[in-house]
Amino acid sequence: MxxxxxxxxxxxxxxxxxxxxxxxxxxxxxxxxxxxxxxxxxxxxxxxxxxxxxxxxxxxxxxxxxxxxxxxxxxxxxxxxxxxxxxxxxxxxxxxxxxxxxxxxxxxxxxxxxxxxxxxxxxxxxxxxxxxxxxxxxxxxxxxxxxxxxxxxxxxxxxxxxxxxxxxxxxxxxxxxxxxxxxxxxxxxxxxxxxxxxxxxxxxxxxxxxxxxxxxxxxxxxxxxxxxxxxxxxxxxxxxxxxxxxxxxxxxxxxxxxxxxxxxxxxxxxxxxxxxxxxxxxxxxxxxxxxxxxxxxxxxxxxGVMAADDGGASADDVYEGKVKSAGPEELAMIFDGARRVVVVPGYGMAVAQAQHAVRDLMNLLESRDAEVLFGIHPVAGRMPGHMNVLLAEAEIPYEKMIEMDAINPTFPETDIVLVIGANDVVNPVARTDPKSPIAGMPILEVDKARNVIVVKRSLSPGFAGIPNPLFAADNTLMYFGDGKKAILDLVSAIKES
Amino acid sequence: MNEFVAYLTVFVLAMWVGIEVITKVPPSLHTPLTSGSNAVSGITILGAMISAGAMVTIWTTTLGFLATVLATVNVVGGFLVTYRMLQMFRKRG
Known part of the structure; x- marks a missing residue:
């Protein structure tokens, strides 16, 4: 040319x-x-x-x-x-x-x-x-x-x-x-x-x-x-x-x-x-x-089809007589002295439209000098990074969203973990039972925290269809109800206490 | 054959660059990454416009036209929704 x-x-x-x-x-x-x-x-x-x-x-x-x-x-x-x-x-x-x-x-x-x-x-x-x-x-x-x-x-x-x-x-x-x-x-x-x-x-x-x-x-x-x-x-x-x-x-x-x-x-x-x-x-x-x-x-x-539940513990064995539930007033007392709170959100939180209520809770706790962070499992939400987008939309700062590998070592020093709308990703069975359908799946080790509060409608299983021993653990309190209303009630209970 | 190898070279090297660059995207930005890559894969818009504009037969023009519409949805929708999400991350981040 x-x-x-x-x-x-x-x-x-x-x-x-x-x-x-x-x-x-x-x-x-x-x-x-x-x-x-x-x-x-x-x-x-x-x-x-x-x-x-x-x-x-x-x-x-x-x-x-x-x-x-x-x-x-x-x-x-x-x-x-x-x-x-x-x-x-x-x-x-x-x-x-x-x-x-x-x-x-x-x-x-x-x-x-x-x-x-x-x-x-x-x-x-x-x-x-x-x-x-x-x-x-x-x-x-x-x-x-x-x-x-x-x-x-x-x-x-x-x-x-x-x-x-x-x-x-x-x-x-x-x-x-x-x-x-x-x-x-x-x-x-x-x-x-x-x-x-x-x-x-x-x-x-x-x-x-x-x-x-x-x-x-x-x-x-x-x-x-x-x-x-x-x-x-x-x-x-x-x-x-x-x-x-x-x-x-x-x-x-x-x-x-x-x-x-x-x-x-x-x-x-x-x-x-x-x-x-x-x-x-x-x-x-x-x-x-x-x-x-x-x-x-x-x-x-x-x-493959997800392995059927073979010989794993049934829901009755896991939950019978061990599950403790609490209402907003009782929970407000636990939050009273909390210095470090980690929220573990799942897609259920978004379905209940509870993100904004969770943000209000975060602001309230921070005004009382508690540290509030969010622990995000890679499959929280329905696509990679989905939970981060949902939290960002509710104006929760980017720096507060912590990846699983970074947050896991900090759970033993955490006063309260608030699990909302998540189930399988916090199920300790993944660690303990090699026969479980979710065996070996990396989980958020929330059971190691001092107190665990699980906001959930009922004890119904997650996608994997297996019971979650976390709900029956000594340090766990179940807070039954719709995610959004439950958090709003909790916020007003903390304000009143 | 040589020509094919030349394009294959570009393909393999670009794939390599892609893997190197995208591994560094943090999990918190994986949704904008996916929607952004939707927009980039709308690059077929180039071929679509060529076929829509070349007017060889009514059939090729129709195929090109349909492809132009689909690819443009990808490009415009992908970049715009990514922008919307990234603005939310910036608000207080």
């Missing part, structure tokens, strides 16, 4: 659009300036994730991400062959998408964040396989026959994009339905020979990928593949229970990135390859963290 001043390169971009208008195929060679813009966008995305390492810099990272996306979109619109023909279609698509996206983002309740992420995962997968499909049909119309060479990179990546994208879209919609607690999807659903059926589906999908690779012009195979992948996505997600949804959300997040990366291989577009692999990596890391927090392997989450 001859040496040209940069302004001339820009001018030449516009000059090329005239010629491109006559050709009805997509330009295969992308202009180097556009590729440089894509590189810049990819670097900005890396900074987006890097700045998320601290809340102080995180907003800056988010803005850099927006900037990266604007640069990438702007560069694409400057590409010859687009702006002069289909800009109205593009503008309507962008406008419609932006309106829906903004509406969702501004209206969504923080408790419903997992549903929002689930939906966006699905849309990402859907967009990826639609683009790969569109590209396939464009190649069929193109005059350049080399685009349809068997086993070329683009056609194999098209198959992969269709497979991953189809599974992601359909799986995400089922995950959304489960998180939204739509009645028909609430319970894990499985059929006889479910795994065998899934294996056959996967095999058929793979045959479609290979068939398309051998005969790129057989586009029907691509849409058959999308159908199979969709059914596979549904069948894979249906049997997964509510407690495992955080893992599924992370995994589908990863898939949506991998689908974008596969589409990058289709279009020979590094912006898609890099961004997609960043998202793929992010989802994989979160999936690993979630599995570790539940002490389960990924295959166990995806294909």
């Amino acid at each position: 001859p040496e040209l001043p940069s302004w001339m390169l820009v001018v030449s971009l516009f000059a090329q659009t005239e010629e491109a208008a006559a050709v009805d195929t997509v330009p295969v060679e992308t202009h180097p300036l556009i590729n440089l813009a894509y590189l810049l966008a990819a670097v900005l995305f890396i900074f987006t994730f890097k700045f998320l390492s601290h809340p102080r810099t995180a907003t800056r990272g988010n803005i850099l991400g927006v900037l990266g996306m604007l640069i990438a979109v702007g560069a694409t619109l400057a590409m010859p062959g687009i702006i002069n023909t289909g800009y109205i279609t593009i503008a309507i698509g962008l406008g419609l998408g932006a309106a829906i996206g903004a509406g969702l983002a501004l209206k969504i309740e923080m408790t419903a964040m997992p549903q929002m992420v689930g939906l966006l995962n699905g849309f990402g997968g859907g967009a990826s396989f639609l683009v790969a499909g569109a590209n396939l049909h464009e190649n069929l119309k193109a005059s350049d026959a080399s685009l349809l060479t068997p086993w070329n990179q683009s056609i194999l990546a098209t198959g992969l994009s269709g497979l991953i994208g189809g599974v992601t879209l359909a799986g995400s919609l089922i995950a959304f339905a489960k998180l939204q607690e739509i009645q028909a999807f609430r319970k894990p659903i499985s059929f006889p020979a479910h795994q065998a059926f899934n294996a056959i589906l996967a095999l058929l999908a793979l045959i479609c990928v290979l068939g398309l690779g051998a005969n790129p012009s057989w586009f029907v195979l691509y849409w058959a593949l999308i159908l199979l992948a969709g059914i596979l996505g549904i069948m894979l997600t249906l049997p997964i229970g509510g407690a495992d949804m955080p893992v599924v959300i992370c995994l589908l997040n990863s898939y949506s990135g991998l689908a974008a990366a596969a589409t990058g291989f289709v279009l020979r577009n590094n912006a898609l390859v890099i961004s997609g692999s960043l998202v793929g990596a992010s989802g994989l890391i979160l999936t690993k963290i979630m599995c570790k927090a539940m002490n389960r392997s990924l295959p166990n989450v995806l294909f």
Whole structure:
């Protein structure tokens, strides 16, 4: 390429659009300036994730991400062959998408964040396989026959994009339905020979990928593949229970990135390859963290059913005659001399809308010179980090939210632990009974604190379906009632005492 | 084949960078991380716009248009909801 001043390169971009208008195929060679813009966008995305390492810099990272996306979109619109023909279609698509996206983002309740992420995962997968499909049909119309060479990179990546994208879209919609607690999807659903059926589906999908690779012009195979992948996505997600949804959300997040990366291989577009692999990596890391927090392997989450309660202590054995309960006045007396209080919230707190009441309790105790901290289990809430968002919304400062590994050694010096809406993540059985379904799961060791107060409606078990000896422990007082009302009553009782 | 290896190289290296960078995100920011990565995976918007704008056939334009809508929902919704969450962390943090 001859040496040209940069302004001339820009001018030449516009000059090329005239010629491109006559050709009805997509330009295969992308202009180097556009590729440089894509590189810049990819670097900005890396900074987006890097700045998320601290809340102080995180907003800056988010803005850099927006900037990266604007640069990438702007560069694409400057590409010859687009702006002069289909800009109205593009503008309507962008406008419609932006309106829906903004509406969702501004209206969504923080408790419903997992549903929002689930939906966006699905849309990402859907967009990826639609683009790969569109590209396939464009190649069929193109005059350049080399685009349809068997086993070329683009056609194999098209198959992969269709497979991953189809599974992601359909799986995400089922995950959304489960998180939204739509009645028909609430319970894990499985059929006889479910795994065998899934294996056959996967095999058929793979045959479609290979068939398309051998005969790129057989586009029907691509849409058959999308159908199979969709059914596979549904069948894979249906049997997964509510407690495992955080893992599924992370995994589908990863898939949506991998689908974008596969589409990058289709279009020979590094912006898609890099961004997609960043998202793929992010989802994989979160999936690993979630599995570790539940002490389960990924295959166990995806294909296994949680072990049934075999021979573990029954609820009557554990609770009979040992559970002590107390009312707000009695509890207020315990809080009277407390210096260090740790609140352990679970998703139940958010369901009861008790976050703001808990914040009032925190402010009251702090005004009496007690230290109040929050102990957060990695699977508290319904997706990674969900509890932190719910607490932040209630204006509980970031520094007071302490990770499990950091807070656990401090429980013996803690006067009061207030467990609200959490159950399995504070069950000492995980430590003591190797036969328990939650054996080995890392827990918040609240039983080591001087006093434990558990706010709960009843003694009903958590997701794991096993009784919790913590409720019957000598240092535990049960405070039965609705989370929000219970905390408000406690606050007024402490004020009066 | 060489071309494929070139893209595979980029893919593997970017994955590596992703793992290095994202491991350092604290658990308290994992929800904004997920929604932010939703926005970034909306990068397919590039391919979507190319297909929507190229006007090869009505079918490819329709596919491209639908993809543009979905990817834009991801980009705009993802970045905006992440911003909303991060503002809450900043309020008193």
